[in-house]
Amino acid sequence: MTTSARPATKPACPNFSSGPCAKRPGWTVEALKGALTGRSHRAKPGKAKLQLAIDLTRDVLGVPADHKIGIVPASDTGAVEMALWSMAGARGLDMLAWESFGEGWVTDVQKQLKLEDVRVFKAPYGELPDLSAVDTKTRDVVFTWNGTTSGVRVPNADWIAADREGLTFCDATSAAFAMDLDWSKLDVVTFSWQKVLGGEAAHGMLILSPRAVERLESYKPAWPLPKIFRMTKGGKLIDGIFVGETINTPSMIAVEDYVDALQWAKSVGSLKGLIARADANTRAIADWVAASKTFAFLPKVEATRSNTSVCLSIVDADVVAKGPEAVGKVAKAIVSLLDKEGVAYDIGAYRDAPAGLRIWCGATVETADVKALTAWLDWALAEAKAAA
Template sequence: MTDTTVTDATIASTAKPATKPARPHFSSGPCAKPPGWDASKLAVEVLGRSHRSKLGKARLQYAIDLMRELLNLPDTHRIGIVPGSDTGAFEMAMWTMLGARGVTTLAWESFGEGWVTDAAKQLKLEPKIHRADYGQLPDLSKVDWDDDVLFTWNGTTSGVRVPNGDWIPDDRRGLSFADATSAVFAYDLPWDKIDVATFSWQKVLGGEGGHGVLILGPRAVERLTEYTPAWPLPKVFRLVSKGALAEGVFKGETINTPSMLAVEDAIFALEWAKSIGGAQGLIARSNANATALDKIVAHRDWLGHLAPDKGYRSTTSVCLTVEGADEAFIKKFAALLEKEDAAYDVAGYRDAPAGLRIWCGATVDTADIEALGPWLDWAYATAKAG
């Protein structure tokens, strides 16, 4: 068998590749649009209409119904479209439900660290904090489930995910709050283990930003209706009216005015997902992309995974290390690729260790991941030479 390992010697003579990824969109958010997407394909008869019109509410409800179907979400769980992308959805959950009992926060990347800040400095809840360095997970067995527990299912900025839901006990007293924005539609999530989940369309579905999705299990609904926080809530966070859940929020009656164009864009992505086999089709595409990128990494001694353990390595936001690279080198590396229209937005997150981040979610084609390998070689060689 031919040795295909790419070493410094072969890098030195690397020529600019002849073939580029057909869609060089590898950003980790907003992510690549679904294959075949075109603005002219969106149903636009709802544009210019009220979101509270019969048509507007029907389209919002249709988006909710499609999400429920694709996620195999049980009837016990409610789905609401809320403002502020995933951040808005997660903060809505924190501000409306935390404070009833102790809080534990898990942080192994920047967004998890953001929830630590919210809980400790904004809500002043004195949470227990379990941290791990980028590329690692904290010891999940030490989590106190008498508390409400906040965590990111898939750390977008570190390429680290929780391996499964086995660490979440069925008899937990606290609620599980999962920021699942880079995980929903990419993993088979155990909904019986998740009391609160949030995500945005701009990740695995390749939708537009600005809107969040809030999923509530029955225990979260119980918390909302039986507990009143000590702090005031802004209008866009209010999920309870006169002591009862505002059910309209989960039937397409959004708290504030949504972009119906963004809703139609999400519907396009959801219908595409349904056409390729639903959640399992999306998971299969993401896994194939991650496998293709793994092969690229394995054949290059200058490239590695920030998350060394494949058991908790993300298959969507895959974070890579580059031998000897600092922030300036990565900036140059990414700029070279962008100038050639070979890869867009592949520099790692600003708070993460210097490296690359390649989105491998379902809207990316595996052939484009495969075509990326030689361009990484070229950019690495060019950046080193210059």
């Protein structure tokens, strides 16, 4: 039996997936008509298009002129792996993990690279490790700026030493284009096209500071490197990687889509405009949560809440009283109901995270759609409880 009024307005776009994320407002396949299909990416027009993607990335993100930007294989994962396999092990390593992807980098370093001088700082979903305990002065540091699966981000880069001797490796895949990254504190930054700008999957971005380049040219790891990980030759950086000469063949359709997204980003105010859009979306969720007695943010500390991958817990007293299994069933029922109604797709919590919801609020999502969704969340919870 229906126990609450069915909302009258649905989100115009029901795509709230945390990756691949919603396309930019107004996107159609016509945006791809300039794609350099059927041509070599190594031909002059192909390299020019790839260089344009790099130049627009630098422009929109405000990447310093002395930092290298490369398009690499295998999305953000590929970019992180390239960096770790090429540069980790030169000195002691501190690793931060508070969600699944950070945990994945820990596994790679400890079980695949088998590094011994590694310290791991962990925190449960919804929390951050103690950043003050991390040695950013003398050791390398690996962390995610924004935990996509937990909705927790670092509040800033103040905890990173300005006079550091090691490198900082920052997985920024759901932070880039939505959060203000402090480039003076970051040496290796990675992200993919499929998050904040709603690009297509499979390609990653790797940004290197001069200090990271120096590491690449002075350090030779003890293990062999696959071809797609090699960024040096004869002890020198393969500079072509960072001027559009990709290691392997990129999809020029995906490149065109990324360029289109970057040009849209410039039209809405570049980084400041993108951050403002994501903040407005998250604020709509926060206003609704503040008045709710049935939903809450998974992260308890406001300063660490993501403005892209917003993770919510169900705190309805009637549901919680029945135990964790009941909470999980109600969360799944809400996801199923809203999918069936065409209101919201792919908003279930990540499989390793606590039961709940995960709503993408990045810049390509319209605030009006977020506001419309909140009414449907209340409706779906009432429906799920009635059916339980």
